[in-house]
Amino acid sequence: MSATEPPQQPALKLALNQRTTKRWTVAEAVDGCVRHGLEAVGLWREEVAEQGLAASVKLVREAGLRVSSLCRGGFLTASALGGANAARAARAALDDNRRAIDEAAELGAACLVMVVGGLPGIVPGERPTAFSHDLPAARAAVAEALDALAPYAGERGVKLALEPLHPMYCADRAVLSTLAQAVDLALSYPEEQVGVVVDTFHVWWDPQVFEQIARAGRRIASYQVCDHLHPLPADVLLGRGMMGDGVIDFAPITRAVLDAGYTGDVEVEIFNADVWAADPDEVVATMKERYRSVVTP
Amino acid sequence: MSATEPPQQPALKLALNQRTTKRWTVAEAVDGCVRHGLEAVGLWREEVAEQGLAASVKLVREAGLRVSSLCRGGFLTASALGGANAARAARAALDDNRRAIDEAAELGAACLVMVVGGLPGIVPGERPTAFSHDLPAARAAVAEALDALAPYAGERGVKLALEPLHPMYCADRAVLSTLAQAVDLALSYPEEQVGVVVDTFHVWWDPQVFEQIARAGRRIASYQVCDHLHPLPADVLLGRGMMGDGVIDFAPITRAVLDAGYTGDVEVEIFNADVWAADPDEVVATMKERYRSVVTP
Numbered sequence: 001m002s003a004t005e006p007p008q009q010p011a012l013k014l015a016l017n018q019r020t021t022k023r024w025t026v027a028e029a030v031d032g033c034v035r036h037g038l039e040a041v042g043l044w045r046e047e048v049a050e051q052g053l054a055a056s057v058k059l060v061r062e063a064g065l066r067v068s069s070l071c072r073g074g075f076l077t078a079s080a081l082g083g084a085n086a087a088r089a090a091r092a093a094l095d096d097n098r099r100a101i102d103e104a105a106e107l108g109a110a111c112l113v114m115v116v117g118g119l120p121g122i123v124p125g126e127r128p129t130a131f132s133h134d135l136p137a138a139r140a141a142v143a144e145a146l147d148a149l150a151p152y153a154g155e156r157g158v159k160l161a162l163e164p165l166h167p168m169y170c171a172d173r174a175v176l177s178t179l180a181q182a183v184d185l186a187l188s189y190p191e192e193q194v195g196v197v198v199d200t201f202h203v204w205w206d207p208q209v210f211e212q213i214a215r216a217g218r219r220i221a222s223y224q225v226c227d228h229l230h231p232l233p234a235d236v237l238l239g240r241g242m243m244g245d246g247v248i249d250f251a252p253i254t255r256a257v258l259d260a261g262y263t264g265d266v267e268v269e270i271f272n273a274d275v276w277a278a279d280p281d282e283v284v285a286t287m288k289e290r291y292r293s294v295v296t297p
Numbered sequence: 298m299s300a301t302e303p304p305q306q307p308a309l310k311l312a313l314n315q316r317t318t319k320r321w322t323v324a325e326a327v328d329g330c331v332r333h334g335l336e337a338v339g340l341w342r343e344e345v346a347e348q349g350l351a352a353s354v355k356l357v358r359e360a361g362l363r364v365s366s367l368c369r370g371g372f373l374t375a376s377a378l379g380g381a382n383a384a385r386a387a388r389a390a391l392d393d394n395r396r397a398i399d400e401a402a403e404l405g406a407a408c409l410v411m412v413v414g415g416l417p418g419i420v421p422g423e424r425p426t427a428f429s430h431d432l433p434a435a436r437a438a439v440a441e442a443l444d445a446l447a448p449y450a451g452e453r454g455v456k457l458a459l460e461p462l463h464p465m466y467c468a469d470r471a472v473l474s475t476l477a478q479a480v481d482l483a484l485s486y487p488e489e490q491v492g493v494v495v496d497t498f499h500v501w502w503d504p505q506v507f508e509q510i511a512r513a514g515r516r517i518a519s520y521q522v523c524d525h526l527h528p529l530p531a532d533v534l535l536g537r538g539m540m541g542d543g544v545i546d547f548a549p550i551t552r553a554v555l556d557a558g559y560t561g562d563v564e565v566e567i568f569n570a571d572v573w574a575a576d577p578d579e580v581v582a583t584m585k586e587r588y589r590s591v592v593t594p
Contacts, residue, residue, distance in 0.1 A: 119544055125528050133546035139504070168465040170502035171527045171544040181504045205467035207436070207478045230468045231422050234531035247416055247468040249430035 012258065014291045015068040017042035017224065017269035021280035026051035028280075030059045036284045040066035040265040042224075043107065045100060057106050067109040068265035069161065069222050073100040074115040076145035077175060080137040081120035081130075090145070093117075097149050104158045110264060111161035111221040112153070113197055116142045118172040124237070125172070138175045143185060146194065154193040161221035162186055163197035166205075168236055179203050179212040186219050195221030198257055199269070201228050201240050204248045213256040220262045225250060225295055226270045233273070240271045242283075243290040255297040266295065309555065311588045312365040314339035314521065314566035318577035323348035325577075327356045333581045337363035337562040339521075340404065342397060354403050364406040365562035366458065366519050370397040371412040373442035374472060377434040378417035378427075387442070390414075394446050401455045407561060408458035408518040409450070410494055413439045415469040421534070422469070435472045440482060443491065451490040458518035459483055460494035463502075465533055476500050476509040483516050492518025495554055496566070498525050498537050501545045510553040517559040522547060522592055523567045530570070537568045539580075540587040552594040563592065 016038055018029040026047050033041050041060065048056045048070070060067055074097070079090035104112040118124075119138055121131025132138065146160070153160050164182040165174035176182050182196040196219050203209050205228075213220070227246030232239040243250060254266075268287045275283055313335055315326040323344050330338050338357065345353045345367070357364055373394070376387035401409040415421075416435055418428025429435065443457070450457050461479040462471035473479050479493040493516050500506050502525075510517070524543030529536040540547060551563075565584045572580055 122527060122544070128527060128544075131544075133544060135501070135546065166464060167502040168463070168529070168533070171525065177502050178504060204432070205464040205474050207475060228468065230419060230425060232465070232533055236465070236529055236533065247419070247425075247428075247430060249432065 012223070012254070012263070012266045012296070013039055014288060015040035015042060015066075015265035015267045016284060016287070017069070017071070017267040018047060019044055019071070020268050020270040020275065020287065021283055022276045024280050026056045027059055030063045030065060032280060032284055033065055034063050036281075036288065038284075040068040040267075042069040042071060042267045042269065043067055043109070044071045045103060048103060048107070053103055053106055060107065066265065067107045068267050069111050069113050070100065070104040070107055070109040072113045072115050073097045073149075073160065074174075075117040077117035077120045077138040077141045079120070079144070080134060080141040081132050086120065090141070094145060094148055097145075098152055101149070101153045101156055101158045105156040109158070111159045111195060113161050113163055113222060115163055115165065116174050116176050118170060118175060122172045125235070135170075135175060142175060143188075146185070146189065150189045150193040154190060159192060159221050160194045161197045162194065163199060164202055166202045178206060178208070179216065180208055183212060183216045183219060191218060195219045197222040197224060198253070199224040199226075200248050200250060200253055201226050204228060204253065209253065210256050213253070213260050217260050220257060220260055221264075222267065223254075223257050223262055223264065224267045224269045226268060229272075238271050238273055240269070242270060242272070242275060242286060243268070244294040250295045251297045254295055258297070266291070309520070309551070309560070309563045309593070310336055311585060312337035312339060312363075312562035312564045313581060313584070314366070314368070314564040315344060316341055316368070317565050317567045317572065317584065318580055319573045321577050323353045324356055327360045327362060329577060329581055330362055331360050333578075333585065335581075337365040339366040339368060339564045339566065340364055340406070341368045342400060345400060345404070350400055350403055357404065363562065364404045365564050366408050366410050367397065367401040367404055367406040369410045369412050370394045370446075370457065371471075372414040374414035374417045374435040374438045376417070376441070377431060377438040378429050383417065387438070391442060391445055394442075395449055398446070398450045398453055398455045402453040406455070408456045408492060410458050410460055410519060412460055412462065413471050413473050415467060415472060419469045422532070432467075432472060439472060440485070443482070443486065447486045447490040451487060456489060456518050457491045458494045459491065460496060461499055463499045475503060475505070476513065477505055480509060480513045480516060488515060492516045494519040494521060495550070496521040496523075497545050497547060497550055498523050501525060501550065506550065507553050510550070510557050514557050517554060517557055518561075519564065520551075520554050520559055520561065521564045521566045523565060526569075535568050535570055537566070539567060539569070539572060539583060540565070541591040547592045548594045551592055555594070563588070
């Protein structure tokens with residue numbers, strides 16, 4: 001290394017998604033970020049509601065933290081089931097998403113993460129009774145709902161971040177299953193209104209991941225990291241592990257996200273029974289160490 | 298319906314993959330197919346070995362059954378781990394695949410289904426110790442192994458059928474994760490040597506499924522059906538259900554496979570604890586009824 005040329009540092013900054021430290025309230029997560037020297041936090045609507053929206057805004061402002069994301073809007077597929085109940089559910093979903101957009105605006109969140117919903121009538125974790133098998137219709141319903149929500153978000157300075165979820169969640173959580181599909185959809189809206197989330201857990205397997213990250217370019221609104229555990233636990237939702245504990249090769253993905261022009265925060269978002277049972281301060285310390293040793297190129 | 302024009306019937310014929318009736322030996326599966334009026338059976342190497350290869354050949358010939366597939370070759374990624382042990386494992390895998398090709402030739406199987414293997418060093422269902430995170434290298438190892446195996450298969454009149462597996466099996470079973478990827482790979486070999494499997498469980502979620510089935514065209518060497526259960530059971534390998542018990546809309550996929558020019562057998566291949574616990578004759582009867590009511594367009 002030459003003495004005159006400093007080593008090139010990634011422009012990215014580590015952030016805590018508060019669901020990683022599930023026991024922490026907004027106040028505790030904000031305090032934890034400050035104590036551990038993190039500059040940004042990803043918040044969840046449920047925890048923000050418990051703390052109170054105004055109180056949460058005050059907490060992050062006074063701490064000088066960025067809000068890297070608000071999780072989450074979405075679940076937009078109800079209308080595809082058809083009938084009066086479905087139409088009512090679809091209207092309720094739009095209303096709820098407008099509230100989520102308002103909250104993201106108040107918090108000054110970099111984006112509102114959108115988990116778009118699965119086949120209408122299917123509830124995560126439950127054996128379905130009445131539901132629609134029509135996947136193309138569910139996907140069309142997402143696009144239709146975004147037509148209504150994107151301008152609303154744009155007026156409030158909020159970017160909707162479409163999150164493609166791993167295909168194993170297609171039935172119950174997100175009919176957006178690949179980054180290509182999310183980018184295709186995002187590109188039909190202005191860049192300031194709709195972007196995409198790159199989450200390593202959801203995209204690591206995709207043969208097109210590098211070309212689609214490059215294609216996404218400045219549409220990348222959020223970069224989230226966690227590992228993909230093997231074998232998966234009984235509840236596949238909790239297959240997200242600490243970086244380094246699973247099968248993902250992070251550095252090439254982080255490099256691709258950097259090369260695509262992303263300069264935002266890198267949120268660690270882990271759903272995992274063992275991580276949730278651990279001391280949150282230890283989790284944050286481990287996550288900082290693994291970020292350096294495993295995630296950055 | 299005009300009296301002079303008979304209704305157009307699908308060219309497809311229902312077949313039993315013997316793993317659906319896991320308790321049945323080759324002899325019992327052959328007998329079951331005959332009793333239930335099925336013309337073809339998909340066999341597994343383990344069961345063929347137990348029955349004896351020559352005895353299995355005799356059984357299917359005397360019964361007048363087609364062998365719609367032999368399951369399975371593959372697990373070709375070992376070399377990507379590097380080192381002498383890996384090289385040895387890779388040579389052993391090639392030898393084993395040549396034996397599988399010989400067996401498929403003896404049986405007159407329509408194809409040898411190839412489950413190409415996951416990240417080298419990862420064993421299905423086990424927590425990995427030493428393994429490679431390098432997914433592109435594992436994918437390259439598959440192509441390299443196929444370079445050696447495809448001509449060998451061609452000389453023996455056997456078609457290798459590359460099976461893309463659902464992305465949730467990428468780490469441990471198949472680094473071929475999409476139909477597009479399987480078709481890309483198949484197209485680098487002569488049509489009589491390498492084709493692809495379309496298995497509803499593995500591809501139903503794919504936003505590109507219809508265009509990739511059309512693109513596969515005459516490369517489709519096998520069409521396998523079963524449903525995708527929701528929620529998934531604790532062992533995700535056993536998430537394959539009887540058609541109609543899960544979330545898949547079969548008719549459009551079957552229509553696309555027909556439109557692509559496929560005229561072979563439709564194998565029902567179910568891995569499911571409840572189906573395996575049931576009376577195999579009842580399973581075959583249900584599968585015939587569901588084939589008519591759910592699978593055919």
